[in-house]
Amino acid sequence: MSERMSLELRPEFSRTILDTRAIGEIARPLSLGERLGNITALRRTLLLLALALAWQLYALYIDDPLIFPSFLETAQALVKGFASGELLARTLVSLKTLLMGYVLGVLGAALLTALAVTSRIGNDLLSTLTAMFNPLPAIALLPLALIWFGLGNPSLIFVLVHSVLWPVSLNTHSGFLAVSETLRMAGRNYGLKGAGFVLRILVPAAFPAILTGLKIGWAFAWRTLIAAELVFGVSSRSGGLGWYIFQNRNELEVANVFAGLFTVIIIGLLVESVIFRTIEARTVRKWGMQR
DSSP, X not given: XXXXXXXXXXXXXXXXXXXXXXXXXXXXXXXXXXHHHTOHHHHHHHHHHHHHXXXXXXXXXXXXXXXXXXXXXHHHHHHHHHHHSHHHHHHHHHHHHHHHHHHHHHXXXXXXXXXXXXXXXXXXXXXXXXXXXXXXXXXXXXXXHHHHHOSSHHHHHHHHHHHHHHHHHHHHHHHHHTSOHHHHHHHHHTTOOHHHHIIIIIHHHXXXXXXXXXHHHHHHHHHHHHHHHHHHTTSOTTOOHHHHHHHHHHTTXXXXXXHHHHHHHXXXXXXXXXXXXXXXXXTTTTTTSOO
């Protein structure tokens, strides 16, 4: 019996598994055009240059700087505004106010959604409040804000919080509801409850939806701020970009008006292309949750 068992024993060995994914593929060198076309930054730069060229040609066709200044005139006004320091100062004022309102709105959305996923009363509260206030434009609350808080940053921050709170809350809550029951049960098996369950299970799983809500909230807050500054900045010379645009419109400095609008666009592109894309690359794309 022992002799038979010794004959059946075989020494251990390991085999290297070949990568068969490339079998049948023919390696073809990419042309210069294909290599350049794979560069995202280059494609977008060429697109922006094409838009600038179309802008310049249309302005030359109109040939009326008081109605539609050319791209070169707007660029000169933009450089002149930043060189004088006025446009930079207005931009910093707007960004400071925007960040305060945005952060407060995000914190409020986090509190509401945390209550909504941990209790039925919180869920009913979030559903009711979003149904009531989400369709209400934030700029429509500006007259009340001026009465309650007067002329100044508190009025702007109030309408900014309103513009950020509801889209971020809705997207975050929708992301939480989409989390699979398997992950929820895994969290409960580890004994997670309350804030620990939300932070360790729901937030990572729902982060794509949360990030989308943050983007929408940023866009709503940015446009609301400029519109609000156009309204109340007339009475407050400490306003930001909205006041800069309004003031130059009254003085018929149309190139400066376009320079202010162009600054709004540039900031929006930078935030989207640098901040949010960096967050995406280091989170949802790295985790394989988004292409």
